[in-house]
Amino acid sequence: MKIFSLSILLTTSSGPSTLLSTASDLSSFSFYQRGSVAEFMTFFSRTVVERTQATQRQSVQEGNYTAHVWNRGGPENIAGIIITDHEYPVRPAFSLIAKLLDDFITKVPQSTYTTSAAPSIPFPEIETYLQKYQDPRQADAIMRVQQELDETKIVLHKTIESVLQRGEKLDNLVDRSQALSAQSKMFYKTAKKQNSCCVIM
């Protein structure tokens, strides 16, 4: 369950898209493949983003990779795309893109990328997002909460089982203490009888 790359692009409804910021994790590929894979990723991102309309979410499968893209549109005309393998769950992918784009919009002023010459914009948070979301179960809030709740439920089940065992032991104790109480009573009566019976002797 890996993310291969995460990119933010500037896209208008017609015309090419420009890559604003990207981060990728190509560690699973051998050293010599990385160059071509990176090129493929950028090409793939741009093509898919160009084919996605504004305020539209899409998921595209190609070979080993699945790309989830959200064209946010709006006044900034930006879109986010994430390229993952097939196992990565879809909903957290989209929430990651949404979070990333929101962050980008708040942090980077629009003027820097509306100019036609598009330098690469410093946005280091994209790297941190990429790394953090490699494990979506921890990063995505909903999944994390669900996971913790499940763990809690397991713990509670174990607790209930131990409480049941405790109940059994307590029942055991009750029986034994009742028997012991009866025997001690008999003991007391016998001892008392000793005193009253043989007064003569």
Added chain:
Amino acid sequence: MGIQDRTDEFHTCVESIRHRSAFPPRGAEVKQRLLQTYEKSRAKSDFSRMAAAIGKDISSTTIKLGKLAQLAKRKTLFDDRPVEISELTFIIKQDIAGINKQIAVLQAYIKQKNTPGSQKSSEGKQLDEHTHNVVMMLQNKLADTSMSFKDVLELRTQNMKEARDRTEKFMHTTSSATNHAPPNPMGDGSLGRTNSKGKGRAPRNDDVLALNHLSAEEGFHTQTRGAFMQMQLAEQQDNYIQSRSTAIESIESTIAELGQIFTQLANMVAEQRETVQRIDADTIDIASNVSGAQRELLKYYAGISSNRWLMLKVFGVLIVFVSHRLCFVDTIY
């Protein structure tokens, strides 16, 4: 009331009443009324007509309720027909409300009939009693119907809950058995609570476009793919939002379950508290018994150790007695 031969009218009225199958026993009463006065018979037939109508409504509602109970009893997972059931529930509710209103109207009618008459004759009293009994019977029947309706609704909610649990278990086992072999990208780790809304979340592949390298290089087949994309667009939007809502709903239900587990736990511990108290009481009893027995034994021991003096005294008395006997015997001889 002059003596008139009203037998024919009586016969026609009896015939007409016999056709209303709802209350045959009441027919006998009505016959008696008809014998006496025509006016009263007309009023009675009004009353009996209304009561018969209400009875018919109640019986038809009971039939519908039987059908609803049949539908609600079905325990199939997938063939549930919620639309029918909710429609039927709505209809039955309306019927019951309507019958209620009819009974209220009947009661008002009776009151209105009685106040202008204000008859204190025995026949009038019988009439009052009769109408009152009829209304009582109708109300009882309606109450029975409503009770069974409520039972059916409870049964239905129970079955729905069971079906949902079974669906969850079923989905969970399939998703864990296949082990994501068909890629289940919506796997939110929610213990397989994929959906119960029938929107086909697992077959997600219909949202996915397969991109072709070659066609990408030659340019798009924009027309067909555009139309295709249009259809997928709305579904994709919906799917994302719905998957979020499903995930959050599952979280909510998990939290509710946790709450229930906690209350169960508290109950169990509370039950065990009583047992613990019994054990405590028993232990205290044991301690007191044992200490009492020890006291007795100590007394006994003390008695035994000091009793030698008493024994000496007793033996002394015996010896004196025996020796006295011997002396006595000697003196005889």
